[in-house]
Amino acid sequence: MANSIQQFKADFFKALAHPLRIRILEILCEGDRSVNEIQNLLRSEGSTVSQQLAVLRNKNVVYGVKEGTTVVYSLRDPLIKDLLQVARQIFDNHLIDQIQLLEEIRNEPL
Numbered sequence: 001m002a003n004s005i006q007q008f009k010a011d012f013f014k015a016l017a018h019p020l021r022i023r024i025l026e027i028l029c030e031g032d033r034s035v036n037e038i039q040n041l042l043r044s045e046g047s048t049v050s051q052q053l054a055v056l057r058n059k060n061v062v063y064g065v066k067e068g069t070t071v072v073y074s075l076r077d078p079l080i081k082d083l084l085q086v087a088r089q090i091f092d093n094h095l096i097d098q099i100q101l102l103e104e105i106r107n108e109p110l
Helices: 002-016 019-029 035-042 046-058 079-107
Strands: 062-067 070-075
Touching (some): 002 019, 002 046, 019 062, 019 070, 035 070, 046 062
């Protein structure tokens, strides 16, 4: 049982483990977007964006609603936005530690 829970968690984070997917989620945090809008904001090819959206869709991170000939994507759970904000805070803390270490190294006598 514990292994399946851990696997579920790992699979969720694997869905986030791609720079383009992270950027897509950041865009969707600002609001629902069509595939074309996402492509234009990313300046990326349609097939690449569609592949990454498919991964996010398969892991139930986003969902798409067809509006005529257009598919509009949304975050499945608005808490994804909170998750990305917390991750950013963690990264900021990590980088602050690295900056402090760099300053200490630069101030060391030769």
